[in-house]
Amino acid sequence: MHNTTTNTTTLRAVLIGYGKMGRTLHTLLNKEGHQVVATIHRRNKHQYTPEKLKALQANIAFEFTEGNSALENIQWAWQANLPVVSGTTGWTPPPQLSSTCQQQKTRLLYSPNFSVGILLLRRAIQMIARLLPQSYNARWQIQEWHHKHKKDAPSGTAQWLASTLIQHSQNLTHWQAIPENEPLPKPLPPHTLPILWYRENEIFGIHEVTLLGSEEKLILRHEAHNRTLFAHGALLAALWLLNQPPGFYTFEDVFNNPQTPA
Numbered sequence: 001m002h003n004t005t006t007n008t009t010t011l012r013a014v015l016i017g018y019g020k021m022g023r024t025l026h027t028l029l030n031k032e033g034h035q036v037v038a039t040i041h042r043r044n045k046h047q048y049t050p051e052k053l054k055a056l057q058a059n060i061a062f063e064f065t066e067g068n069s070a071l072e073n074i075q076w077a078w079q080a081n082l083p084v085v086s087g088t089t090g091w092t093p094p095p096q097l098s099s100t101c102q103q104q105k106t107r108l109l110y111s112p113n114f115s116v117g118i119l120l121l122r123r124a125i126q127m128i129a130r131l132l133p134q135s136y137n138a139r140w141q142i143q144e145w146h147h148k149h150k151k152d153a154p155s156g157t158a159q160w161l162a163s164t165l166i167q168h169s170q171n172l173t174h175w176q177a178i179p180e181n182e183p184l185p186k187p188l189p190p191h192t193l194p195i196l197w198y199r200e201n202e203i204f205g206i207h208e209v210t211l212l213g214s215e216e217k218l219i220l221r222h223e224a225h226n227r228t229l230f231a232h233g234a235l236l237a238a239l240w241l242l243n244q245p246p247g248f249y250t251f252e253d254v255f256n257n258p259q260t261p262a
């Protein structure tokens with residue numbers, strides 16, 4: 001999935017958000033022969049206009065900022081006719097985004113996580129949730145660990161995994177975030193999926209989905225070993241998006257419809 005070197009498309013990328021992810025993407029894009037034509041953050045954004053981005057002949061924008069500004073940044077990049085790959089967490093794309101993309105003839109690919117391993121984990125829990133006999137006495141639990149600078153909690157990925165379980169389980173209706181140092185409520189309210197979150201050191205991202213039976217325990221665990229993992233996924237998504245018609249896409253779409261870009 002991460003072989004982007006055979007691709008002939010050269011990106012002229014605008015990086016909206018130039019923090020840990022923006023910088024990691026910059027390094028990867030340079031390494032893979034693409035160009036970064038603008039690096040935009042809160043403090044220099046006033047120097048850029050959609051017209052300026054057009055003049056720079058950008059052909060894609062990566063958006064990795066903060067949940068409260070993601071949508072505004074995406075719409076701003078659309079004004080420069082740029083397809084956008086966004087990975088910002090701490091917000092939920094509104095359902096009407098899909099029709100907005102169609103009406104405005106724009107493209108957006110959003111994913112709270114650009115790792116293939118997480119996509120596989122999500123599929124595995126979908127399948128297990130569907131296979132579980134109703135009589136089986138067990139409950140689900142999600143745990144996530146991230147670096148201490150992370151601004152949102154629980155992580156977008158944990159919420160995404162939780163929605164998947166709720167959608168595919170017979171007896172879950174909602175999730176409840178349990179911050180670190182807070183005990184798990186006992187008894188746990190019925191139909192509740194707890195998401196326990198922890199902020200420690202410089203952890204890139206660990207997600208654990210556990211099925212706790214009365215006499216056994218099943219743990220599915222994903223660990224990101226570096227940030228380049230996510231940058232690789234976002235780059236792959238960008239190359240894929242350039243060949244798509246207007247619309248709203250997710251990383252699952254890239255995974256489901258891999259193709260060699262022109």
Ligand SMILES: NC(=O)c1ccc[n+]([C@@H]2O[C@H](COP(=O)([O-])OP(=O)(O)OC[C@H]3O[C@@H](n4cnc5c(N)ncnc54)[C@H](OP(=O)(O)O)[C@@H]3O)[C@@H](O)[C@H]2O)c1
Nearest residue numbers: 017018019020021041042043065069087089112113114230
């Ligand atoms: N989808 C994935 O696979 C994935 C992977 C890792 C991280 N993420 C998410 O990506 C986002 C960024 O993560 P990070 O670790 O790079 O964060 P970070 O190091 O805090 O960097 C955030 C960047 O966004 C900029 N920013 C904030 N608000 C902005 C605005 N309104 N307009 C323009 N720029 C703005 C900041 O600018 P200033 O420096 O000027 O404040 C900074 O450059 C987070 O939501 C994180 O959870 C997603």
